[in-house]
Amino acid sequence: MKSKKFLLPAAVAGVLALSLTACGGGGGGGGTSSGGASGDAANNLDGRGPITYVQGKDNSNVVRPLIEKWNAAHPDEKVTFKEQSDQADQQHDDLVQNFQAKNANYDVMSVDLIWVAEFAAKGWLQPLKDKTAISTDGMLESTVKSATYNNTLYAAPQSSDGGILYYRGDLVPNPPKTWDEMMGMCEIAKQNNIGCYAGQFQKYEGLTVNAAEAINSAGGKIVDDSGKAAVNSAEAKAGLTNLVNAYKDGNIPTEAITFQEEQGRQAFEAGKLLFHRNWPYVYNLAKTDGSSTVKDTFKMAPLPGKDGPGASSLGGHNIAMSVYSKNKATVADFIKFITSEETQRFYATQGSLAPVLTKLYDDQELVTKLPYLPVLKTSIENAVPRPVTPFYPAVTKAVQDNAYAALKGEKTVDSAISDMQAAIESAGAK
Amino acid sequence: MSTELQKPDATAATGHTMPSRESADRKQLTQGRWAYTLLAPSLILLAIVIIYPVLNAIIMSFQKDSGLDPATGFFSEGGPAGFENYTHWLLQQCTAPGGGSLACPPGTLGAQFWDSMGTTFFFTVVTVAFETVLGFWMAVIMARAFRGRSLIRAAVLVPWAIPTAVTAKLWFFIFAFEGIANKLFGTQILWTGSEWPAKWAIIIADVWKTTPFMALLILAGLQLIPDEVYEAAKVDGASTWQRFRLITLPLVKPALMVAILFRVLDALRMYDLPAIMTQGANGTTTLSILVVQQIRQGFNTAAALSTITFLVIFLVAFIFVRFLGANAVDAATSSGKAK
Known part of the structure; x- marks a missing residue:
């Protein structure tokens, strides 16, 4: 009996270790080869x-x-x-x-x-x-x-x-060329009792895409050409402010914070959105889906930007x-x-x-x-590739977490952008 | 168990041959060697499957992740890290751009460590509490003899039989803004888009899925209590409440503690439900989610985090076994005796 009491924690440890192993499975041999790169790159060229x-x-x-x-x-x-x-x-x-x-x-x-x-x-x-x-x-x-x-x-x-702006041709005669113009048209949405604009705002890769579009369209950058964090600028703040204000004003409907591509597409097809940012794949579905109520009425335009077409994420x-x-x-x-x-x-x-x-x-x-x-x-x-950086997973995390907090009003745009900058910097410092 | 089984054999053997003391020793010796030979394959297998990865993870956790060499633009080996990877998590210290360290800014994984530790324990305590109460209740019902009992028992198992990832997707759709939950109650709650609803959505999904497991383990314990005990208590005039408190509870305790232990360990490494339902947004990032996210940013830091997670879970298991009397082996032997 005594020995069994002693053995049990060991047995539990074993079971736990097994589950731990499952978690760390990807970790085997994390070494990288920088010195060897030129060697391997020179071999077998012919x-x-x-x-x-x-x-x-x-x-x-x-x-x-x-x-x-x-x-x-x-x-x-x-x-x-x-x-x-x-x-x-x-x-x-x-x-x-x-x-x-x-x-x-x-x-x-x-x-x-x-x-x-x-x-x-x-x-x-x-x-x-x-x-x-x-x-x-x-x-x-x-x-x-x-x-x-x-x-x-x-x-x-x-x-x-690239991103495309889908809109209701029956309600909007001419598509908006700039973000401000689009926000001005939200009156039409209100009169028709539908939401005005939605992209993908759930906290996942899609939010990075949408936040990057807002920032790039306003003339800001997330990282510069050498891959260094460069998001702390007035332009980037203006870009994110566009999204945050639209969400606060209700021009972006509240539920859009739970939207990935599919939820947004369904809302647009159900006629609940005036403008919708999504990828080209939506075109065929919105034209052919049995449940689509906008088959003959929706049209497409480039994303709206500051003075002209916006900068889509690629x-x-x-x-x-x-x-x-x-x-x-x-x-x-x-x-x-x-x-x-x-x-x-x-x-x-x-x-x-x-x-x-x-x-x-x-x-x-x-x-x-x-x-x-x-x-x-x-x-x-007009597209801008998403941040070209070897630390992409950390950068997208920094963008998502802070943009999400700003959208929900948990922090100001200023602190969201400066936190974004600090988080990207610390990722590159490793 | 095994020693008890062997004893009669050994006495029988000595009874038959009555050998000298010397040869008995010798037999024991060779038998021991033979036993080790037979055990060796499984021991080697355990070493490969458990000990090597754990040791490897611990060794990796003391290595720095590879860093970018600004001159070449290529990654270079990080070298030894000491306890840096551990302080990164425990003290939430990140590397500053110019070298040195600073508090991890929001939007880094390091900044989420204590939050996700809290989230993990919150989920564990709440879900296990609900599951224990509901599971007990279901077990008591299932223990009774009534028509269609086996049908009920099978039906109760359905949620447990569905893979967790499927369950998570199911509840993800139920809790979508246009989903059944909002339609049914006429509400407009952003289930996965705000903090407390998101937490409760996950708790509801977890309780739905694992209560049957709890119920079955407790049911097994209930069925070991002989009817005579209850009959005797009834004859002595014990009320229903007294019978439950003084007979059912103490007698079912070993099985109950084991069930709780299993569920606690399971809940502490919860991954699938929050990963699929909320992607860890709105305060639902558990330690396991953090580990998986970190793997993509650097293996060695992730190794440190999974080692910390391992130690935390081990500590909880130890407390359960040592102080709260959850003992899988004891429960097994007592069930043997009850038969």
Whole structure:
């Protein structure tokens, strides 16, 4: 009996340890390789042979047809598709683990543009210059910027995305060009007893997107070109104040603080919003959903800014090459294939993915199929990539927490912005 | 248990052969060696699965996270950190831009440590209290003999059988602004958008999900109490309340304490419900959520945090076992005796 009493805490400890292990699973071998980066980056530049392409779940079935096409043309350099889950966080963690293990079988991967700086700074991405250079001619400037870290191109733009202002054409004859103009039109919403404007204001990545748009549209910045915190400015405060005041005045309805993309879309489709900021995917749904009451009445416009179009936050993916790949020449060819006009056209028609090539936005055939392209072009041309920094997870946390507190009136815009600045600085100081 | 089982065997063996003292010792010796050989695989497995990761986490927690080298723009190894990762959490000290340290500004994970510690314990105390009371009540009902009892018992298990992530998504939709909860009560509460409603939403979801677990564990304890005891008490003229207080409660206590212990340990590492329902917004960030968020910002600091979490939970478990008499092994043996 005595010995059992003694053993029990040990047994409990064991069970606890097991659960702890589950939590720390991602932590195995947290070492990074900065010194080795140049070494790995210089190897296998002429290597040719079979490669593996890694991407999140292929929901619209575009990857497999493309790879079949490539394989038919390159029998000795076949591409295998490694499909990840459809959760961005899990895709990120999967890539990190394989980079840490220097897995040579992860040759080329689709990378959410907010991860590019982090992966590049860890020395995991092959700089796309010299032998592995990729031409970015004809690509939208902001997409190229999102693939660039420290003045070096580390990835090629693959698909893009930008914010669009959806509005009720039956109630608003001419879309607002500026934020103030839009706020002026909120009277119309009041008369019709509906909410005026909503974006995504729940505390998650979407709030970073919306807060960054408010700040960038007013002429502010979150981080400067060298990745240093630069949010503590009068312009940034003015931008955030726009959102905070609109929420306080009721121009942004109270429940919008619980909105992600889907809740906002549903509210807009139910006719409860006059203006709604969302991504291009809403277009098809709002046109075809059985429950949509705005099928024939909604229209699209670029996001409103200070004096003209606003600065949308950029979405999308870039395609990058691992420094550990054995067949970098093949990978470079494959990246050229993915960014080619033909593939970009296929992406747009088959997968509704916004192209990265400027000229496709004016292509008549595509515009008939995807009527939002001209508006999206303005949006992406004025877009600002979300903060390009290797500390993105910490930066987005700093933006979300403080913008959320300001929206809810828990702190003033001034202290929210200066806390944001301090939090971003402390993330970079590590 | 095991020693009690072996004793009769051993006496039987000596009774049969009556060997000299020397050979008995020898037999015991070789048997011991044989036993260790048989145990070795599971011990090695435990070492790999439990001891190595825990030690590794502790070692990592004393390393600095890699930092950005401004000259090259690449990350470089952080080197040894001493207790820096621990003071980062416990004292909420962050690195200042110019070196040195300052209090973690709002919007960093470090600034949330004590808040999430408080949140975690708040959730634990409130949910376990509700679950114990409701679970007891459900167990008492289920212990009675009535028509359709097995149907009720199976039905009660449904919430427990649904994976927590699914439960969380379910309640997320129920508590959406346009969701059933608001429609049903005609309210306009921002369930996931303001502090106390968000906390209560999570508590309600957790209680709904885990009360059946509590009820079943308590039911198991109730069924061990022999009917004769109640009959004797009735004959002696004890009231219902007296029977409950003086018979049911003391006799069910071992099972009850084990159930509470399990639930407390479970609740202290709550992750799925707040992660899915609120993403940790509005004062619902638990320690586990903080660990997962930190993993993406730096493994070594996250290792320190998970070690702290481990120690906290271990301490709570220890207090339960040592001072409150929750003892899984004792409960098992007493149940054996009752049979």
